[in-house]
Amino acid sequence: xxxxxxxxxxxxxxxxxxxxxxxxxxxxxxxxxxxxxxxxxxxxxxxxxxxxxxxxxxxxxxxxxxxxxxxxxxxxxxxxxxxxxxxxxxxxxxxxxxxxxxxxxxxxxxxxxxxxxxxxxxxxxxxxxxxxxxxxxxxxxxxxxxxxxxxxxxxxxxxxxxxxxxxxxxxxxxxxxxxxxxxxxxxxxxxxxxxxxxxxxxxxxxxxxxxxxxxxxxxxxxxxxxxxxxxxxxxxxxxxxxxxxxxxxxxxxxxxxxxxxxxxxxxxxxxxxxxxxxxxxxxxxxxxxxxxxxxxxxxxxxxxxxxxxxxxxxxxxxxxxxxxxxxxxxxxxxxxxxxxxxxxxxxxxxxxxxxxxxxxxxxxxxxxxxxxxxxxxxxxxxxxxxxxxxxxxxxxxxxxxxxxxxxxxxxxxxxxxxxxxxxx
Amino acid sequence: xxxxxxxxxxxxxxxxxxxxxxxxxxxxxxxxxxxxxxxxxxxxxxxxxxxxxxxxxxxxxxxxxxxxxxxxxxxxxxxxxxxxxxxxxxxxxxxxxxxxxxxxxxxxxxxxxxxxxxxxxxxxxxxxxxxxxxxxxxxxxxxxxxxxxxxxxxxxxxxxxxxxxxxxxxxxxxxxxxxxxxxxxxxxxxxxxxxxxxxxxxxxxxxxxxxxxxxxxxxxxxxxxxxxxxxxxxxxxxxxxxxxxxxxxxxxxxxxxxxxxxxxxxxxxxxxxxxxxxxxxxxxxxxxxxxxxxxxxxxxxxxxxxxxxxxxxxxxxxxxxxxxxxxxxxxxxxxxxxxxxxxxxxxxxxxxxxxxxxxxxxxxxxxxxxxxxxxxxxxxxxxxxxxxxxxxxxxxxxxxxxxxxxxxxxxxxxxxxxxxxxxx
Numbered sequence: 001x002x003x004x005x006x007x008x009x010x011x012x013x014x015x016x017x018x019x020x021x022x023x024x025x026x027x028x029x030x031x032x033x034x035x036x037x038x039x040x041x042x043x044x045x046x047x048x049x050x051x052x053x054x055x056x057x058x059x060x061x062x063x064x065x066x067x068x069x070x071x072x073x074x075x076x077x078x079x080x081x082x083x084x085x086x087x088x089x090x091x092x093x094x095x096x097x098x099x100x101x102x103x104x105x106x107x108x109x110x111x112x113x114x115x116x117x118x119x120x121x122x123x124x125x126x127x128x129x130x131x132x133x134x135x136x137x138x139x140x141x142x143x144x145x146x147x148x149x150x151x152x153x154x155x156x157x158x159x160x161x162x163x164x165x166x167x168x169x170x171x172x173x174x175x176x177x178x179x180x181x182x183x184x185x186x187x188x189x190x191x192x193x194x195x196x197x198x199x200x201x202x203x204x205x206x207x208x209x210x211x212x213x214x215x216x217x218x219x220x221x222x223x224x225x226x227x228x229x230x231x232x233x234x235x236x237x238x239x240x241x242x243x244x245x246x247x248x249x250x251x252x253x254x255x256x257x258x259x260x261x262x263x264x265x266x267x268x269x270x271x272x273x274x275x276x277x278x279x280x281x282x283x284x285x286x287x288x289x290x291x292x293x294x295x296x297x298x299x300x301x302x303x304x305x306x307x308x309x310x311x312x313x314x315x316x317x318x319x320x321x322x323x324x325x326x327x328x329x330x331x332x333x334x335x336x337x338x339x340x341x342x343x344x345x346x347x348x349x350x351x352x353x354x355x356x357x358x359x360x361x362x363x364x365x366x367x368x369x370x371x372x373x374x375x376x377x378x379x380x381x382x383x384x385x386x387x388x389x390x391x392x393x394x395x396x397x398x399x400x401x402x403x404x405x406x407x408x409x410x411x412x413x414x415x416x417x418x419x420x421x422x423x424x
Numbered sequence: 425x426x427x428x429x430x431x432x433x434x435x436x437x438x439x440x441x442x443x444x445x446x447x448x449x450x451x452x453x454x455x456x457x458x459x460x461x462x463x464x465x466x467x468x469x470x471x472x473x474x475x476x477x478x479x480x481x482x483x484x485x486x487x488x489x490x491x492x493x494x495x496x497x498x499x500x501x502x503x504x505x506x507x508x509x510x511x512x513x514x515x516x517x518x519x520x521x522x523x524x525x526x527x528x529x530x531x532x533x534x535x536x537x538x539x540x541x542x543x544x545x546x547x548x549x550x551x552x553x554x555x556x557x558x559x560x561x562x563x564x565x566x567x568x569x570x571x572x573x574x575x576x577x578x579x580x581x582x583x584x585x586x587x588x589x590x591x592x593x594x595x596x597x598x599x600x601x602x603x604x605x606x607x608x609x610x611x612x613x614x615x616x617x618x619x620x621x622x623x624x625x626x627x628x629x630x631x632x633x634x635x636x637x638x639x640x641x642x643x644x645x646x647x648x649x650x651x652x653x654x655x656x657x658x659x660x661x662x663x664x665x666x667x668x669x670x671x672x673x674x675x676x677x678x679x680x681x682x683x684x685x686x687x688x689x690x691x692x693x694x695x696x697x698x699x700x701x702x703x704x705x706x707x708x709x710x711x712x713x714x715x716x717x718x719x720x721x722x723x724x725x726x727x728x729x730x731x732x733x734x735x736x737x738x739x740x741x742x743x744x745x746x747x748x749x750x751x752x753x754x755x756x757x758x759x760x761x762x763x764x765x766x767x768x769x770x771x772x773x774x775x776x777x778x779x780x781x782x783x784x785x786x787x788x789x790x791x792x793x794x795x796x797x798x799x800x801x802x803x804x805x806x807x808x809x810x811x812x813x814x815x816x817x818x819x820x821x822x823x824x825x826x827x828x829x830x831x832x833x834x835x836x837x838x839x840x841x842x843x844x845x846x847x848x
Contacts, residue, residue: 077723094526094539102518106720108777109686110770111801114748115518138719140760141752141773148753177759194723254735255679255712263536274724281725281732288679288728288735290714295562296530298837299501299618300698301705304712306833308705311678311712324538328565329572335601336564340847346534349565349845353532356840364836377535409730412788413722416780421773423764 001223001375001384004237008362008369009313011247015233018243018399025398026231026239029391034398036405041191042390045199046218046225053187053201054214060164060184061208068162069098069123072116073206074105074146075130076138077274078194079166082386083206085271086198089377090212092264092323101210105129105142113142117149125150128206130166132188134174137417160184166201193405195275198386213379220383228391237372238388241315242396244370245287248313253368255288255312257305261354262319264377266293268385269317275389279404280397295353302357306365313368314361318354321376322347425647425799425808428661432786432793433737435671439657442667442823449822450655450663453815458822460829465615466814469623470642470649477611477625478638484588484608485632492586493522493547496540497630498529498570499554500562501698502618503590506810507554507630509695510622513801514636516688516747525634529553529566537566541573549574552630554590556612558598561841567598584608590625617829619699622810637803644807651808652815661796662812665739666820668794669711672737677792679712679736681729685778686743688801690717692809693741699813703828704821719777726781730789737792738785742778745800746771 006015028034029043073083080103087101104116127150129143150159165178166186178185186201197203199221208214228238245256256276258269269291280286290312292301305312328349330342341349361367372388374381397404430439452458453467465472497507504527511525528540551574553567574583589602590610602609610625621627623645632638652662669680680700682693693715704710714736716725729736752773754766765773785791796812798805821828 076720080720081724092535092539094536094543096539096542106723107685107687107717108719108770108774109688109746110749110774111516111747112518112687113770114750115516115520118520119518134760137773137777140762141765141770144755144760144762145750145753148755173760180759254733261531262533263531264533270724277725277728277732281728281730283731284734286728286732288712288714288733289725290712293531295532296500296504299530299834300505300694301701301713302837303831303833304701304705304710306705306836307707308701308710308833309678309712310708322533323535325534326538326569329569331568331572335604336558336568336597338564338568341565341845344845346532346537346565349561350532350534352844353561353837353841356842356844357837359840360837365833407727409727409732409789410723412730413719413726413777413781413784416783417777418780420776420780421765421768 001220001227001381002237002388003373004240005371005373006240006244008358008371009244009248010368011244012251013247015240015243018246019233021399022233022239022243022395023231025395028398029394035403039191039193039196039405041189042196045192046222046387049200049218050187054204054218057186057201057205057208057214060205064126064161064209067124068126069100070120070125071099071101071206071209072120072125072127072146073101073103073130074127074139074143075202076106076136078197079130079139079202080106081267081271081274082198082203085267086203086207086212086217086382087210088264088267089382090379091210097211099126099210101206104146105139108138108141113145117145125153126162126164126209128164128166128209129174130202131174132168132194133172134167134177164205166205195278196390198271199383216379217383220380221387223380224384224387228387238392239395241370241372241392242399245396246399248368249287253287253311253313255290257312257314258289258291258317259294259314260317261294261350262322262377263293263296265317265319272389275393278407278410279393280400280402282402282409285400285402294357298357305361305367310366313370315370315372316354316358318371318373319377320373323377425644425651425805426661426812427797428664429795429797430664430668432782432795433668433672434792435668436675437671439664439667442670443657445823446657446663446667446819447655449819452822453818459827463615463617463620463829465613466620469616470646470811473624473642474611478628478642481610481625481629481632481638484629488550488585488633491548492550493524494544494549495523495525495630495633496544496549496551496570497525497527497554498551498563498567500530500560502621503554503563503626504530505691505695505698506622506627509691510627510631510636510641510806511634512688512691513806514803515634521635523550523634525630528570529563532562537569541569549577550586550588550633552588552590552633553598554626555598556592556618557596558591558601588629590629619702620814622695623807640803641807644804645811647804648808648811652811662816663819665794665796665816666823669820670823672792673711677711677735677737679714681736681738682713682715682741683718683738684741685718685774686746686801687717687720689741689743696813699817702831702834703817704824704826706826706833709824709826718781722781729785729791734790737794739794739796740778740782742795742797743801744797747801
């Protein structure tokens with residue numbers, strides 16, 4: 001379902017020289033014997049996920065359907081990016097269907113919170129709060145304020161339907177609060193870290209609430225499990241990508257720019273940045289993950305990529321078939337001299353822009369390009385793509401000699417902040 | 425109005441060693457004797473801008489006020505980013521006031537176009553098309569389709585009020601088309617390049633149409649002209665920033681991450697990326713511009729910044745006073761254990777997060793930090809900030825020995841694309 005092409009990357013090593021190291025990483029991953037092995041629950045999740053909970057997610061979404069204008073998703077980091085990536089990719093940026101989805105609890109910005117609060121005042125709302133512990137400060141603060149808002153808006157019985165908590169199975173502040181208030185709760189598994197959690201209840205519940213077919217997402221996810229379980233580099237595109245990253249790094253490339261030609265893929269790139277940056281940015285190592293949306297950013301970052309410092313490579317995340325397309329219209333007067341494109345499909349023009357840019361960056365600019373092609377921006381492709389990136393990331397980071405599954409550096413600012421906030 | 429602080433940057437050179445080079449760059453800029461001197465019209469623009477045209481912008485906005493739900497801004501690159509940066513920064517991301525502003529003509533994505541087209545079907549629309557030549561493909565294609573949509577929606581006389589063209593003073597495809605159709609036209613000056621054009625009609629018209637007080641924007645712009653016209657590094661924060669960038673580059677930092685703690689500043693960062701990336705990414709040189717929004721992205725990029733490859737420095741773009749604030753509420757039950765913050769202002773918490781992060785990244789992580797502080801996210805601050813970044817950019821790039829005002833590399837992909845599109 002995913003095609004990977006490294007013919008435009010100008011690698012000066014052979015992938016097959018990495019086969020042994022890849023096989024080792026693969027084995028460590030599947031046998032749970034590598035670094036961070038407490039957090040590899042995602043590897044078999046496409047088979048082992050809690051099917052009963054998926055049914056409960058679907059039933060919950062069904063029971064609330066049509067009863068709300070706005071879905072508030074309150075979470076940060078791994079409890080935010082995956083759902084947003086899926087919802088924007090699949091529904092697009094100007095989706096005609098309800099509900100509108102607003103992400104909150106992912107910032108301390110007072111202006112942002114107050115504007116959203118005013119915006120939803122007269123709208124019907126469902127609130128999904130997502131936090132493993134319930135103590136993440138951004139999310140906990142927003143949730144307290146939104147809970148009060150909901151309690152002022154709806155009677156207690158209604159709140160117990162409209163507030164949904166995704167949290168630890170048994171313990172923690174949010175779990176206790178939810179049980180006490182009678183909110184339905186959904187489970188964040190213990191052995192799946194935040195950035196690998198999008199296809200647990202963390203992402204599936206907001207997706208289902210926003211009208212996405214989560215069964216199809218899980219179907220693509222399972223398909224990827226099957227397709228990518230072979231350690232042989234010849235046939236495993238995820239592992240090819242994993243190795244290419246390391247080769248390009250050795251060739252002096254310290255930044256990877258994930259490029260899409262679809263604005264609705266912008267948040268997929270943000271999700272990907274967390275996945276790779278947080279997995280590999282340790283011990284002074286790692287490739288800086290950044291992103292761009294073309295052709296938009298060809299008119300901003302294009303100059304730097306084409307002629308600036310030769311520090312980066314591009315990873316194109318291309319979509320074969322767009323969700324919507326149209327034909328460029330003929331115009332009798334042709335005052336804009338654009339009739340040469342009349343009758344062409346809009347997406348064909350996008351594809352030509354992509355091809356011309358690839359040639360410009362690769363050949364003229366000397367910028368290596370990796371190309372990942374997904375069939376479309378629908379459910380199955382999203383699920384498949386998630387697993388593709390999970391495996392590519394884990395193996396790539398194992399090849400770097402780093403534990404992909406911890407994030408010790410994230411705690412440093414929190415410690416300082418808690419001291420300044422006077423938290424005991 | 426802007427404070428600049430480099431005490432957290434750990435520079436191993438003295439700024440004053442650069443005074444001579446800075447004075448030279450300053451003189452070249454103000455006397456129009458440096459590289460790219462055909463495009464330094466922005467330097468005196470705060471004084472010399474066309475006051476009559478500003479009045480016409482205000483009158484146009486006034487005459488259309490209340491008559492449209494959606495403002496479509498059709499442009500790309502420098503004809504897109506500045507207006508979007510201003511509108512999001514000043515109005516916020518969930519502005520309660522009409523019009524909604526939608527940016528279009530900045531992508532070839534068919535799904536994006538078709539979704540927006542459907543979205544505005546039953547709404548009242550004003551369309552501002554922005555292109556110097558009128559031949560920029562993304563913008564010209566979108567404009568042809570939107571023009572037909574407007575002509576189907578409104579009678580000819582109404583179209584002549586609702587379609588506004590910002591383009592060359594006298595020549596070009598769009599100017600000719602607009603004159604022929606009778607659309608009001610506004611001027612993109614010849615001696616101001618796209619990425620320096622936000623405070624010409626390019627940005628001012630969409631700002632005014634969206635309800636922003638453009639006179640106040642120009643007041644801040646003029647204030648910055650006055651404050652930043654002294655080449656003395658001791659008193660010119662824009663030039664201090666310009667020099668710090670070069671010193672950090674020499675210290676091995678090849679990427680600059682512009683960081684804000686306000687989500688509504690995200691597009692300011694995108695605008696900044698074009699300004700710096702397109703000005704300096706030439707001849708194999710330049711610092712890669714990237715951006716993050718904290719605390720959101722502390723939960724994604726934070727790990728890499730804290731403990732990953734030591735390749736970047738951060739430039740904090742801080743806001744002293746938020747547009748809206750609130751008090752964190754007390755909760756009798758305190759099930760979330762958050763009462764220790766009860767009574768605190770939301771913005772105070774944001775400030776503590778910022779302080780704790782600065783300490784984490786600078787002291788523990790060894791990441792240099794530059795700090796730019798603006799008073800608020802209102803009109804005057806926006807205008808002031810634009811000029812601050814313009815001058816910092818121009819001088820910084822002159823110090824690099826590169827022409828800041830051309831963008832030869834942007835043409836390469838276009839040439840290839842036109843060949844593939846069959847354009848003669």
